[in-house]
Structure formats: C-alpha cells, structure tokens
Amino acid sequence: MKMPDPDAAVMARQAEIAAALSAIVPDGVIADATGVSPYGSDGLVMYRQSPLAVVLPRTTSQVSRVLAWCHANGVKVVARGSGTSLSGGALPLADGIVLGMARFNRILNVDYDNRCAVVQPGVTNLAVSQAIAHKGFYYAPDPSSQIACSIGGNVAENAGGVHCLKYGTTSPNLLGVELVLMDGTVLRLGGPGQEQAGYDLLGLVCGSEGLLGVVTEATVRILPKPATQRALLLGFPSVAYASDCVAAIIAAGIIPAGLEMMDAPAIRAAEDFVQAGYPTDVEALMIAEADGSAAEVDDQLARITTIANAHNCTHLRASTDEAQRLLFWAGRKAAFPAVGRIASDYYCVDGTIPRRQLGAVLGQISAIVARHGLGVANVFHAGDGNLHPLVMYDASVPGQTEAAEAAGAEILMACVDAGGVLTGEHGVGVEKRDLMEHQFSAIDLEVQSRLKCAFDARGLLNPGKLFPTLSRCAEMNHMHVHGGRLPFPELPRF
Amino acid sequence: MAYRPATIEELAEMIREAAAHGRSLAVSGTGSRPGIGPGAADADLDLTGLGGSIDHDPGELLLTLPASTPLDHVEKLLAQSGQCLAFEPPSPDAIWGLGHGTIGGAVASGLSGPRRPFAGACRDHVLGLSGVTGRGEIFTAGGKVLKNVTGFDLPRLLTGSRGTLAVLTQITLKVLPLAPAQATLLLPADTAAKAVRIMADALMVDGGITGAAWSESEVQLRIESSSAVLPALVDAARARLPASTLIEGDASRALWAAIASLYDHAHADEIIWRCPLPANRAPALAALLPPDARLRLDWAGALAWVLLPAGAADLDVHGLVAQAAGRDGHAERLRGAASAIPARAPLEPGLAALSARVKALFDPAGILSPAAAPGGAA
Numbered sequence: 001m002k003m004p005d006p007d008a009a010v011m012a013r014q015a016e017i018a019a020a021l022s023a024i025v026p027d028g029v030i031a032d033a034t035g036v037s038p039y040g041s042d043g044l045v046m047y048r049q050s051p052l053a054v055v056l057p058r059t060t061s062q063v064s065r066v067l068a069w070c071h072a073n074g075v076k077v078v079a080r081g082s083g084t085s086l087s088g089g090a091l092p093l094a095d096g097i098v099l100g101m102a103r104f105n106r107i108l109n110v111d112y113d114n115r116c117a118v119v120q121p122g123v124t125n126l127a128v129s130q131a132i133a134h135k136g137f138y139y140a141p142d143p144s145s146q147i148a149c150s151i152g153g154n155v156a157e158n159a160g161g162v163h164c165l166k167y168g169t170t171s172p173n174l175l176g177v178e179l180v181l182m183d184g185t186v187l188r189l190g191g192p193g194q195e196q197a198g199y200d201l202l203g204l205v206c207g208s209e210g211l212l213g214v215v216t217e218a219t220v221r222i223l224p225k226p227a228t229q230r231a232l233l234l235g236f237p238s239v240a241y242a243s244d245c246v247a248a249i250i251a252a253g254i255i256p257a258g259l260e261m262m263d264a265p266a267i268r269a270a271e272d273f274v275q276a277g278y279p280t281d282v283e284a285l286m287i288a289e290a291d292g293s294a295a296e297v298d299d300q301l302a303r304i305t306t307i308a309n310a311h312n313c314t315h316l317r318a319s320t321d322e323a324q325r326l327l328f329w330a331g332r333k334a335a336f337p338a339v340g341r342i343a344s345d346y347y348c349v350d351g352t353i354p355r356r357q358l359g360a361v362l363g364q365i366s367a368i369v370a371r372h373g374l375g376v377a378n379v380f381h382a383g384d385g386n387l388h389p390l391v392m393y394d395a396s397v398p399g400q401t402e403a404a405e406a407a408g409a410e411i412l413m414a415c416v417d418a419g420g421v422l423t424g425e426h427g428v429g430v431e432k433r434d435l436m437e438h439q440f441s442a443i444d445l446e447v448q449s450r451l452k453c454a455f456d457a458r459g460l461l462n463p464g465k466l467f468p469t470l471s472r473c474a475e476m477n478h479m480h481v482h483g484g485r486l487p488f489p490e491l492p493r494f
Numbered sequence: 495m496a497y498r499p500a501t502i503e504e505l506a507e508m509i510r511e512a513a514a515h516g517r518s519l520a521v522s523g524t525g526s527r528p529g530i531g532p533g534a535a536d537a538d539l540d541l542t543g544l545g546g547s548i549d550h551d552p553g554e555l556l557l558t559l560p561a562s563t564p565l566d567h568v569e570k571l572l573a574q575s576g577q578c579l580a581f582e583p584p585s586p587d588a589i590w591g592l593g594h595g596t597i598g599g600a601v602a603s604g605l606s607g608p609r610r611p612f613a614g615a616c617r618d619h620v621l622g623l624s625g626v627t628g629r630g631e632i633f634t635a636g637g638k639v640l641k642n643v644t645g646f647d648l649p650r651l652l653t654g655s656r657g658t659l660a661v662l663t664q665i666t667l668k669v670l671p672l673a674p675a676q677a678t679l680l681l682p683a684d685t686a687a688k689a690v691r692i693m694a695d696a697l698m699v700d701g702g703i704t705g706a707a708w709s710e711s712e713v714q715l716r717i718e719s720s721s722a723v724l725p726a727l728v729d730a731a732r733a734r735l736p737a738s739t740l741i742e743g744d745a746s747r748a749l750w751a752a753i754a755s756l757y758d759h760a761h762a763d764e765i766i767w768r769c770p771l772p773a774n775r776a777p778a779l780a781a782l783l784p785p786d787a788r789l790r791l792d793w794a795g796a797l798a799w800v801l802l803p804a805g806a807a808d809l810d811v812h813g814l815v816a817q818a819a820g821r822d823g824h825a826e827r828l829r830g831a832a833s834a835i836p837a838r839a840p841l842e843p844g845l846a847a848l849s850a851r852v853k854a855l856f857d858p859a860g861i862l863s864p865a866a867a868p869g870g871a872a
Contacts, residue, residue, distance in 0.1 A: 113694040113774045114796070115611075136698070158643045169641065171650065172618040187844050188821065194611060194796045195770040197824040198841050198849050198868035199659075200604070203617055203650025207643045224700040251553040253576055253671035292700065295726035296719060352639040354554055384640040385554075424641040432644075439644060440634070447633045447856075448646040454851035466645070 001047065001088075001430050003464045006095035010075055011052065017075055018053045021097070024065045028056035028103070039080065039098045043145070044088040044431055046347075046401060051078065051092035056100045060178060060186060060216040066099065067214065068184030076460045077182070079210045081121060081153030084145040086348055087429030089157060089209050089465060096460075099214060101152050107131050108217070114192045116175055117222050121152025121215045125159075128220065137222045140167035143425070144333060152215045158207030160425030162258045162332070165383035166291075167223075169425060171206040176219035179205060179212075182456040192219055204451065209427050210462040212455040226291035229257065231328045232301055234308050235282030235315030239263055242284035243358040245311035246382045249288070249304055250355075256300065258289035259383030260332050263362070266339065266377040266390070267331075273338035276331030279315040286382065287328055335379045336390065343375065343392030347404040351415030352424035355385040364414045365389050372403040386424035387415065413438050428466045436468055446471065495537040499544060502624075502632055502663050509661065510630030512537065513859040521602075521657035521863045523562060526586045526595030529766075529828040529837070530603055532657055533865025541598065544663055552577055556621070556638060558666040561598025568597050578672040581616045582607025588755030589766060589829055598662050604654020605768075607754040608705040608716070611793045613670070617653040622666035625652070628659070628857025638666045651852075656866040659856040673704070673718035677728050678746040679738040681713040686780035689713050690773055690795040696735055697794055702727040706794035707753050716750055753792060756799060764788075765830030767800040767811045771823030778818035784809065800825075807833040841868055 010017075018031035030036055031053040041048040052075075057063045070077050076096030083090050092098050104120035110132055111117070117139070119128055125146040128139040142161035143149055149159065155177060160169040167173070176190030189202040196202055205212050236242040242261055249256065262270065267285045271278040278285055286308075290300035301318055308316060319325035331338075339346045353361050362378065365387075369376040375392040389411055393404040412422050412432060416439045422432045436445060445467060452459065453473035463470060497512075497519070499505035512519055519539040520532035546560035552575040559568065565583060572578050583600040584607045587593055601623075606615040622636030635648035652660055683689040689708035696703060696715055702723075705716030715735075717727050732738055741749065756766065771779065773795030780789050780798075786806060790799040800811055807830060815825040816839075827837040841849060849868045853860070860867075 111772075111774075112698065113690075114772045115697065158647070160641060160643075164641055168614060168618065169643065171647065172614045181848075185844050187848065188842075189845075191822040192772040193770050193819070193822050194793055195606075195615065197826075197838070198845065199852060200617055200650045200654055201845075201848065201852070203647055203653075206650075207647050224698055226700045247553045250555060253674070255671065292702065293723070293727055293730060295723045296702065299720055299723045352637070352641050354551075354556075354639060356551075356554065381641065386641045420639050421637040421642045421644045423644050424639075425643055427643055428645065436645065439637075443631050444633045444635065445645075447627060447631060448635065448648060450855050451646055451651075451852065454848060454855055 001433070003049070003093060003430070006093070007074070010095040014052045017073070017097070020069055021053065021055050021066055024069065025055055025057050025062050028058065030054040039083070039092060039100065042080070042083040042085040042088060042090040044086055044091070044429065046405070047088050047091050047430060049092045049094055051096055051098045054098045054100055056103050058103045060180065063099070063180045063214055063216050064184040064186050067180055067182055070097065071183045071458065071460060074458070074460070076463060078462050079152070079156070079214045081150030081156070082124065082148045084149040085153065085157060085427065085429060086350065087423065087427040087431040089427050089429040091430055093464065101150065104152070104216065110222070111192060112137065115222050116192050116219050118217060118219050119151050120217060121150055121155070123151050125149050125151060125154055132222055136225050138225050139220055139222055140173055141170050144336065151218050151220065155206055155215050155218055156208065156210045157427040160386070162260055162381060164381065165259060166255050166257050171203060173221045174202065174206050174218060175221055177202060177205060177215045178217035180214045180216055182213070182458065182461050190219065209429060209466045211452055211466055212461065228294045228297045229289060229291040229325060230297050230301060231287055231289040231319045231325045232304060233278070233315070233317045233328050234286040234288060234313050235279045236284040236286070237282060237312060237314055239284040239362055240359045241312040242286050243355065243382065245286065245308055245313065247355060248307045248311060250383070252303060252307060254300055254303060256288050256304070256383065257291040258287060260287045261285065261380040261382035262332065262335060263378040265375070266335050266379050269338040269342050269377055270331035270335050273341055274330045274334045276327050278331050282315055287332055332379065339377050339390045339392065344394045344396065347391040347393065347408050349389045349391060349408045349411050350386070350423050350426040351412045351420055352384065352386045353415050353418045353420035355382070357418040357420070358385070361387070361414055361418050365411050368410045368414065369407050372407045374400070374403060374407055381424070384424070385420065409435060430465055433466060434468055496540055497537060498540040502544065502626065505544065505661060505663065506626045506630045506632050508539070509626055509628065512861050513628060513630060516859055516861070518861045518864050521661055523596035523599040524593055526590060526592045527599055527603055528590055528592065530656065530826070531866070532863035535863065535865070539661065541661065546664060550575070555640060555669055556666060557669045558638060558664065559597060561596060561601070561662040561665055563597045564594060565597055565600050566594040572669055573672065576672050576674070577669045579619065579667065580609055580613035580670040581619050582609045582754050583616065585755045597665060601653050601665055602655065602657050602662060608707060608750055608792050611796060612704045617650045619668045620649040620653045620665060621668050623649055623652060623662055624664040625660040625662040628859060628862045636666065640668060657863040658853060658867040659862065661862065673720070675721040675724040676716060676718040676746045677724060677740055677742040678749055679715045679717070679728070679731060679735065679740060681715065681736055681738045682711060683708060683713045684711055685777070686789060686791060687777035689791060690776050692736065693794040694773065696731070699734065701731050703731070705750055705753070708791040708795070714749060714753065716746065756790070761801070763804045765802040765804065765807060766828045767802070767825050768828050769798040769800060769811065769815050769823060769825040770796060771798060771815060771819040772796060775819035775823060779814060782814045782818055807831060808835060810835050812839040
C-alpha cells in the first residue's frame, strides 16, 4: 500500500515540531523513537509506520492550538482513539504527528430525561454503558472491541456491532459532537436535541475516518435496557438453509435484536476454544436474539422457532437463563481469537452484500481462498448481510501475507459485484482505499472526496486514507467536469 | 421559465447550461412544500418528468425508486407487504394543502414524524441515492445494502439539504415491518411541564412505546407490537403510569396520522413554527409564548410546534427558542406570510461559513435553490 510521499522538509524539522507542540501541551509530547513505537500501528497490524511525534492533549483548547500550529506549518495529523481500527484508520504518517485522544477520558454529563450522555472521545464504548447501567440504561452500538475502542474512534468509523439490525450503527445513535477543524476552528454540530439546523454535517462527519476534523466531545443517545433478552441457537445442515431461514424471519416482519451466523470452520474453532455447547455436526449455526418485555421475547422466539423448523433446522436450543444466553454469545464473540488458535495469523475481511446473495458469495469466497492456497472461517452479521470472512495464513511463510491481502481484496470485489459494498463497519482506511474505484466511479469519488476541501483545504488530516486521490482544493471554485471526463487526470496517486 | 428534463442526462445538461449562464433554478417535485421549498429563482426545475422503475424487496428491507414517486404511492406500496417508512414522513398536505408530494421532496426536506426518537430520523433510513450536482455531474452515493460505511456519508448530508446541493433522481430506503397492532394511552396533562415529565418517565423503561406527543390537555403514548403481545405491553405501561384512557386499532392509527401531519387541525390561517429542542426545554418555551399561541409537542417534547394567529406574524420565535434552549434548539416557520421575522435564523458564524463552503463544492455557481441554502440567499 503506497502512502503519500513523505515531505522530507517536514521530517527534517522533527525536533522543532516537537518543541513547538510541547509548548502547547507541556506534559504530552512523545518524540523519541522508543516512545512513539507503540503508536506505530492500529488493529490492522500488517502496516506499521512511526510518526514524527505523538501529542496527547487534555483540552479542546489544546487540540485547537495543536491543529492550528500544524495547519500553519504544513504538518500532517492522524487522530487516534484506542488504536483498534481494523482498516488502518489510525496508521501514522512518516511526516505527521499522531494526536492521541486517550486523555479525553471523562463522561461529562448524563441526561436521563433527554436520554443522552455527553462523553469525551477517549472514553471506551463499554464504559458508557457501564456508567449508566445502575439507572437501567445502556449505549446500543457494541463493536466486538467495545472494552477497548473509544467513542471518538467509533464516531470516526461509524462503528457497528452485533445489534445493528435493530439499533443501528454509531450514526443513528450520535446526537452531537464538538469538532475541531484543521485550522483550529471549534464547532458544535447537533447536541442534546433530535435535529440540527442546516445541513446534516453531523451525519457527514460520522464515519469520515478522521479526514474532516477531530472530535473532542460526543453526545450519544442512551436507551433503557430491555427487560428481557433471550437467544436461540439454531443449527442447519447447509448455509443455504440457514440463509433462507434468515430471509424468512425478516420477511415475516421480525427484526431480531441480533441475528448472527457462523460456518462450520468458525463453529468448530469457537467450540474448541470456549465450549459454548455449539453442535459441531452442522454446517451453519445461527444465534437469534430477541429483546424487550417477556411477552415480546416469548412471542418472537416462538415465531422464529416455527420458521426455523420449516427451514430444515436440525438443532434448536433456547437460552433458559442469562448465563446460558451469554454462553451462546461467548462462542460468537470469541470467534476471532478462536480462529487465531487454529491459524498462526488471520485477516478479518468486512464486506456487505444483499442477503439473498449469501450462498453465491460464500462459494466465491471458498474458491478465492483456495486459489491462494489458504483457509477461511466465516462469521456473518446475517440480519444485515455484513460478512466477516477470516482468511487464515501464516505470516512466517514467505508470500502468505501478500496472498491473504490479495484474497481479501478479491473477496471485497466479489461483494461489490454481488451488489454490495466494500465495508459494513470497519471502514476503508488504508486497507480498502485502492478498491474504492471498484465500487464508485471517478465522478462519485470526486463528489465525495472534494468535501475535504470544505473542512481541510490543505489536506493535512489523515491523508492517504479512504480515497485513492485527494482533490486540489484551490481549483475547486471552478467548473471542471465536461462530458464525464475526469476533473484532474494528472493528479498524483498515493 | 421552466425546465422539465425527461432523462437524467438531460437534467445534467440543463444544470450545466444553467450554471454556465449563472441562471438559478428552483428545484422542486410537485411543489407541495412551498414553505420550505426552493424560493425564488430565475427558472423552475420541474422533476416530475423523471420516471423510472420501482424495486421493492421486502425480504431485504430495501426500496429503490425514482425521486419523483408520489409519497402516498410509496406508502400504499409498502403497506401491501406489511412494511412502512419507519420515520413516518409527515404529509405536507395538512400544512400546505397542495398534495402529498414526492419521496424526493420528503427526503430533500428531511422531516421526520412521531417515530423519530424511537426508529430514527429520515436521514437514518436513506441508504443510497443518485443525483446531479450543481456542476452537472451525475453521481451515486451510499449503497443498496442495510449496513454500509464505505466513503463519506453523502446520503445523510443530502437528506434535508432542500435541493441546494444536488438534484436527487433516485433513492434507496431502508423499509421496516409495520407493527400489526397498536394502541394509544391518553393521559391528562394540562401543562407542557407536566406532559414532558410524564413522557420522560414513560420512556425510562423499554416498553414498546413508539410515539409520545402532547396537545393541550393530554399526553398521547403510542405502543406498537404484534397483536399477541400488545395487551401485555399496554397493561405494563398502565400499571406504571398515571391513570389513562385507551384507544386502539384504527382509532389509534387515525390519531397518529393526525399528529404526524400536525394534528390536521392547525387552523387554516395559523402561522406554523416547527422547533426542535431538548425535550426538557419545552416547558421553558411554553412559558415564553403569548396567550394566543398554541403549543403542540411531539418526540416526547423534543419537537415543539408553535401555532400563532395570523396577527402574531411579528413574534420572534427564534428568540424565544434561543431563550428557552440556547444553541440547542432552533426554529423554522413552515407556513405564514413573510414578515420582519425570517423563516430561519442565521447559523452560528463558524457553521455558516462551513455550510457555505460545502454548498460551493457541490454548486460553485450557486444555482440550485439558492434561497433555500442554510442562511438564505447567498
């Protein structure tokens, strides 16, 4: 993956940059090689790059002054929450600083009457739910990394989780942010109300992968916890039966709180790892969770049971208590480390397809990994068509890392070709950047990417992520497109 | 002067030509939302000639359709499969009396109905769209799947952008099952303060509530579920809330249709202000209103409708909302003759500048519905 060419002149100023930023954040600049090393990569461990320096501000004012200084001095900035991005969103740049937001770790206000909480971006996802649990409330988005991932990172990536079908990804659960632009301007978008005036800039910023601004505060929607949650474990003799069952559940007007699926290799790996009681003689396993009042949950599970029985379900168990429900989930939630036990390395792919294409795309995934001489285990957020093939490889064998990456790219292109998209919840980052042209036309990408000019005209915030090229903002006030011709055919590619 | 393109290529050509000549365009569907419509421009851009096929896939929860599709047609189509637009787009007919408009108009206006706090806003249900920018570029954004974070979220940005950034031609929506059964609890509440308290208490518990509104003397709480489960949810809600009367089935549906379209009974000559604000600031707004103003609350108090007699055109509702809710609330006049009070208040300067830059990137010549851009005419 080619990153933007580092600016040697900026790199030569490393000591001066560190000194200037230390004057703004006196106890929060790391500039020595050993100190910056832990910030060299995020959850996409294939990529590593040390930044010029790491800056750890505590206040919005410091963030504003750091960005304004970097803006004036042409220094690139990569914001980082907990560094759990699976797409390389927080990968540093050789000629840039990392702006670590971990010290923004306070929950500022919880307003139960308006059902929202104001939190700093370094607060972890799970900490929000834990802080409001005593009042019977929780924060709905629950990415697998929720014990570690930060709310700021969740906003940057529009993070999802296993309950998105019913409760949505981060964006529908985000009411407002305080945002600092690259030039240091501090803005408020949205707030404790349900609607902002003017353009939906909050919606644009959520999921913008750190390219538009730095979030220094977030107002999130909180919900009363459902009175009851119960899960069904359903086994099927083929993935096709299981996916027909998913379609039939949805077509019956049921929106389960969770609807997850695993294929045989994933089932066996998970069962070996956590002994969740999964049947190992089935080809597909589904976890269907219902939540709400006891009456609602009983009704929904009864209807799902009827549908499953009509779709060749060979194994069916309903959780009888909370411990068993959590055990059902334990296998699914541990699927990634479980695969990590049977393969020395695995590469988690993230694409979304129209659900009806599941069987066909799974066949393609098998063929693709076989062609590269690798193995795969599949877990899916079946309700919304979000696939996570885990491509297994051995990084110590020459060529296998590249083979895994190539297989991942082919899988994502197959998702797009099936009418789907490159990423359902992990983001584009550096990982899928060069695949964007497979999903979008040059004009589509231009219409999106030039929005960066409104927020960061010098292209200093997280460049090299998300888009294969960035527009030259100075030329943006003129009309450039004629007859579908590329506006900037001569633009350098990263 | 009016343009009426028959194809998206023709539309793009017309926009390029208008941009080249600096001729502004009033972008509209059937013109059913004049109060929040494009305003004055050099020429009208009538989009009703842009047809296309409708693809509804109930099992995938997806609906893709031309922006020009009539809104009432969409709702009938979905109802046939037991589905709905969960954000309950308010029909413009009750406010302006010019028909139900198009789905393109519903998305471009971005208004959401009573289910907004529970099922999400209009912007949360727009998964993908195609259109033409003010530069005449034909583009597609988002996708035709339920879960997608690929690229900048243009569907959200363009929802509610009032035709000032791009002209929408095709829209993909998330559609959801229509709950088969519903009932509404009516609870006495003679002040906004009491009403907001009751609604907040009701929502402290997860109990199937999908609507919480107030008018004059009573709070209305809608509960939706399957017919098998509804009685238990209703009993549980009644057990923990103050005494209430109950309406069910079609009577409940009719009530919420009326609430969604602003109670149907806004008097013909009343001025209508729509004011989103934090729910617990609604009582402060109520206290600031003159005696001849009428107040309706939706979204558990987070949406205030202020209805004024025609003679109160000079009441500065922006100022009252700012006094009640600071920068967390805002107001827009949807209906009422022009007065010294603008329909929308200016945005805070930093936000206004950013919004103007966003507008200029989509529409550098400033030709798309310029009077409707945030902050008004450029």
